[in-house]
Amino acid sequence: MDEPLGRSTIEEHGWELVSAEERAAAAPDTFHIPPRAMRESLSPGDVAKLLFDIETREGGRVVDRGVDRMWVVIKKAKTAVGYIGALDNDPGAAENVRLHQEDFIVFGPEHVADIG
DSSP states (O other): OOOOOOSOOHHHHSEEEEOHHHHHHHOTTTOOOOOHHHHTOOOTTOEEEEEEEEEEEETTEEEEEEEEEEEEEEEEEEETTEEEEEEOSOOOOOTTOOOOTTOEEEEOGGGEEEEO
16 A cells, blocks of 8 residues: 555645534534444445545646545555545646545545445
8 A cells, every 4th residue: 555645735735634524513404424433434445425625726826726525445444543545536637736546545534424
């Protein structure tokens, strides 16, 4: 397994994960996520939908910023840093975004917006 990207930041990687728990708490009537027990019991081979806040730059200036929902296939569960999964979507390309399909992503149950 390649080195996971860890807890990425907009400044360093052009993206960061958004807490699905915080989104659900802010809009409980419209933003639903699986129960915490389900989000804490994922196993290798399961898929989880995460929220990626991505900032796109061209020529050094921001041209777009938004949250994309993308699937990650669980590769390792309950590690010291959380889950490790492989990105199962193509996030596109931008000069500042260090994120590609099949990259390894570190995340916790708080980031899981859906389970496939």
